[in-house]
Amino acid sequence: MSEPAQFPPDITLAVDGEGVIRTAVSAEALADEQLDQWRGMLWTDTVPPEAAAQVARAVESARREGESSCFTLNQRLPSGRELLLEYTTVKLGDRAGFVAIGKNVQDVSDLKARLASVQRDREHDYWKLREIETRYRALLDASSEAVALVRVDTLRVVEANAAASKSLGLFPGAVFLPDLADGDRKALHGLLATARMNGRAPSIVLHLLDSGKLSLRASMLTSEAGTFYLFQMAPLDEEGVASHAADTRSASFSLETFVWRLPEGFAILDRDGVVRFANLTFLDMVQAGVESAVIGKNAGNWFNRPGTGLRMILNLVAQHGVVRSLRTTLESDLGLRSEVEISAVGDRIDRPRFFGLIVRDAMSRPKGREGEFVSLAPGPAGFATSLETAVRSSVEAVERQRLVDALAQCAGNRTAAARSLGISRQSLYTKLKKYGLDQH
Incomplete structure (x- = not known):
């Protein structure tokens, strides 16, 4: 049996054991209906013919078995109009009959329709926001200038484009510019105070401990998610020229272009295994569509075979300085597994801060006369x-x-x-x- 209505009923009928209406009370919304006309009438005579059998069954069930019931029907009112009501019958006693409580379900249906319409509008707005966000991310990653969104209260990075991740090591969750010189830390705080007061602040030059000079300007962004700094950054060369401008003056070649087009996968990781740079072949291997889908992610997601996972590789580099042709398994973002060989080295022999990995498809290794793979270095592959x-x-x-x-x-x-x-x-x-x- 359905739960009793939580709102006042529109019609309440007192019906005896023979199905005769003894009293009929209406809600204020139906005050113009003369329900007194129903007194002494059979309930079945107040409904359309097609609903009479349903009412008769409810009356018979209440009279013989004393059971309550719940059903929906079109109730014909004294004025002649019909109203869709949900009736709940409640037994009063052996001879006292029962009470039928009717609730207008048309209002409920209208409310459900309005809720469904609101839900569709919200879903439409959601997908519009997703489309805007996708375009925003594409524009952000396409910018050659380093851009980062930083939370005001914690100074932690919320978002950073590929240029900021590669050139400055910024990725979501990281502290913004932790390696500033002490003198420049005050200059940064002054820049932030100006941005909070005026909404934006002109660019200043900061000196990083390991990465040289940096041009930085800031503006404020306020949203429902909170208040953020939007930083635009450009590394400077010794002459104070932005690095991307300095690159245009060197008409010889770009080392990064060669690394980007290498036929072997190449990635640079930090000490925690987080990707700071990845070339096009590496993106293909992990089946990532764009560089921003890889930068800032932990490479352990792709190299996780026990015994030759990412942590083991980084530990070997830290202990021995280099790893050559270590066989392991790469699992892509789409679940494709492939056998690969990894060679790795750190940026320095003692306690490396960054690691360079060359990832090669093991199936492209040179073969011997009988088609067996030639072992290039001792390791797990030698036990195959x-x-x-x-x-x-x-x-x-x-x-x-x-x-x-x-x-x-x-x-x-x-x-x-x-x-x-x-x-x-x-x-x-x-x-x-x-x-x-x-x-x-």
């Missing part, structure tokens, strides 16, 4: 048995043939081929590159 190699080769041969067949069936359309294989287009590109089919 011939059975494991045979199984792996068989699986890869089947997978490669399926890729070839799917491309042939789809006339070279890679999007259709990925759909037929049940994988994402990014996964298909990674597999094609793995088996040397990306040029076909």
Whole structure:
């Protein structure tokens, strides 16, 4: 049985055991209806013919079994109009009959419709905000200038674009510029005070302990989530020129361009394993669409095989200075597992602060005459048995043939081929590159 109505009923009927209405009371909203006309009438005579049987069953059930019931029907009022009511019957005694409490469900239906409309509007607004946020992030990451959003009360980074992460090591959760010289710390506090007072502050030059000089300007942002500083930063060279401007004067070459286009995956991690830089091949390996999806994430998410996980690799570099061709497993963001080899080195021999990793697809290693992989360095790969190699080769041969067949069936359309294989287009590109089919 449904719970009793939590709001005053619109119609209350006292009905005897034969189904005759003895009293009828209406709410104020129905005060113009002459319900006294129902006294002495059978309840079944006050409803449309199609609802009479439902009322008769409720009366019979209350009379014979003493059970209460709950049902919905169109109640015809004395004025002739009909009202959709939900009735709840309550037994009064063996001979006293029962009370039928009717609640207008049309108002409830209208309220539900309005709530559904509000919910749709909220979802529409949510997706509009998501679209705006996506555009904002794209613009932020496309900027060559380092930009960071910092919380006012804690001076911790909330967001930072790729330029800020690579050049200044800023990522969400980190303290903003912890390596400032003591004298420049006062200058920074003065800049923040000016920004809070005027809404923005002109640029100043700060001296970082390890990264040289920096031009910094600030403005204030206030939202429902709180108040933030928006910092725009540019590293300066010895002549006080912004580094991106200085790069345009060196017409020779850019080392970063070569690293970015390396055919091997390359990443720079800090002491905690957080990615500070990653090249295009590394992004392909972990199946990340944009650089901002990798910067600031812990590389242990991708290298987590027991015994050869990220922490073991960093510890080996800290102890021995270098790691060469260590075999491990890389698990991408989309769940694709692949065997890789990692070579790593620190930025200095004693207690390195940063680690450079070169990640190479193990399937691209040189092969011997009988097709076995040549061992380039001792390590976990040396324990692989011939059975494991045979199984792996068989699986890869089947997978490669399926890729070839799917491309042939789809006339070279890679999007259709990925759909037929049940994988994402990014996964298909990674597999094609793995088996040397990306040029076909």
